[in-house]
Amino acid sequence: MLSLEIIEENPHHILKLNGEIDASNSVELDESMRKMIDDGAQSILVDGTHLHYISSAGLGVFMSYLEDFQEEGIRFIIYGLSPSVWEVFKILGLDQLISIKPDKETVIKEI
Amino acid sequence: MITHRLQITCQTTALAELRAFLDKVLDPLHLSQQDHHQLKLAVEEVCANLIIHSHQCNEHDLIQLTVKNAKGQLIFEIQDEGEAFNMLDYKAPDLKNVIAQKRKGGLGIILVKKIMDEIQFESKSGTNTCRLIKRFSS
Numbered sequence: 001m002l003s004l005e006i007i008e009e010n011p012h013h014i015l016k017l018n019g020e021i022d023a024s025n026s027v028e029l030d031e032s033m034r035k036m037i038d039d040g041a042q043s044i045l046v047d048g049t050h051l052h053y054i055s056s057a058g059l060g061v062f063m064s065y066l067e068d069f070q071e072e073g074i075r076f077i078i079y080g081l082s083p084s085v086w087e088v089f090k091i092l093g094l095d096q097l098i099s100i101k102p103d104k105e106t107v108i109k110e111i
Numbered sequence: 112m113i114t115h116r117l118q119i120t121c122q123t124t125a126l127a128e129l130r131a132f133l134d135k136v137l138d139p140l141h142l143s144q145q146d147h148h149q150l151k152l153a154v155e156e157v158c159a160n161l162i163i164h165s166h167q168c169n170e171h172d173l174i175q176l177t178v179k180n181a182k183g184q185l186i187f188e189i190q191d192e193g194e195a196f197n198m199l200d201y202k203a204p205d206l207k208n209v210i211a212q213k214r215k216g217g218l219g220i221i222l223v224k225k226i227m228d229e230i231q232f233e234s235k236s237g238t239n240t241c242r243l244i245k246r247f248s249s
Contacts, residue, residue: 001127020130023159024123053130053148055155056219062217066210084148091149091225092218093206 006034013041018050021058029061037065042074045107049080059094066097079107112181119158119174121166121191126155127213129176136178140185142247150245153226154187156219157241165193165239184228187243195234198241200225 002019013036015111021029046062062078069076079101081089089095101107117132119125133151142150158174166172177188203224204217224230229244 002246020127022123022126022130022155023163024126053152054125055152055159056222057159060209060218063209082143087145087149088152088222091222097206097210 001026004028006036007030012043012045013039014045014047016047016050020053020098021051022053022055022068023057026057026061027057030064033065037068037072037074043111044069044074044076045104046076046078047080047104048078048082048085049103051085054085054088059089059092062098065095075111077101077107077111079103084104115178117176119176120170121162121172121174121193122170123159123162125149125162129155129192130231131159132176133176133178140180146198149226150185150187153171153223153243154189156223157189158241160196160198160219161191161193165191165196176247183248184244187245189241189243191239192237193239194240197232197234199230199232 002017002021002025004018005016007014007016012070013034015032017029065076068074077099080103086100089098089100095110101110115132115136117129119129130151133154137147137150149236153178154176158176162168172193175190178212179186179188201220203221209217223243227243228246231242231244233240
């Protein structure tokens with residue numbers, strides 16, 4: 001099960017993920033990411049506090065937008081990941097390509 | 112040796128069922144949270160690949176998973192009767208290419224190879240067997 005919610009908290013678009021992302025529902029993550037970009041988001045924060053699981057299908061969605069973010073100068077940060085989920089990002093080396101922060105407070109303080 | 116078996120249909124919605132089964136099998140082993148999580152992920156990645164690429168999500172096709180726990184190692188045996196896909200022959204893409212080409216695939220096999228200690232593959236009389244082995248020092 002996965003639920004996604006986009007919250008506009010000027011100047012950020014916050015995408016809250018709740019549940020598990022796999023090949024059956026990664027298209028929903030893709031649609032939400034696309035929607036935020038189409039809405040002109042300049043700062044996308046992904047709240048992974050309630051993301052219990054993500055397979056390569058979901059990780060691939062994030063990866064596929066990295067170049068767009070760079071080209072269009074969109075800030076992209078993921079925060080709140082559980083240690084197990086964070087570890088999966090690390091296995092792939094995605095923690096070197098995506099800004100991952102422990103929590104929202106850290107994000108707000110640092111930007 | 113304890114053996115657990117599960118049969119799933121080749122649909123991506125069966126992946127949640129697969130994870131629930133793996134939780135049930137792995138829970139009594141009291142692995143670290145990360146090992147538990149990663150083993151579940153690796154098995155799911157192999158099954159997701161089969162479902163999507165070898166079986167084109169055909170719900171009439173089946174995948175059999177057998178989990179054996181023996182002598183400090185866990186063996187996950189995944190069998191199907193689709194087009195053989197030997198991930199040992201598959202050259203995983205470079206991450207930079209994945210980004211540049213905006214590809215959404217190719218990451219799963221990297222994960223499986225990094226998580227598991229050994230991967231075996233054989234294809235015999237129409238049945239493909241992928242064996243994922245994880246060793247634990249006791």
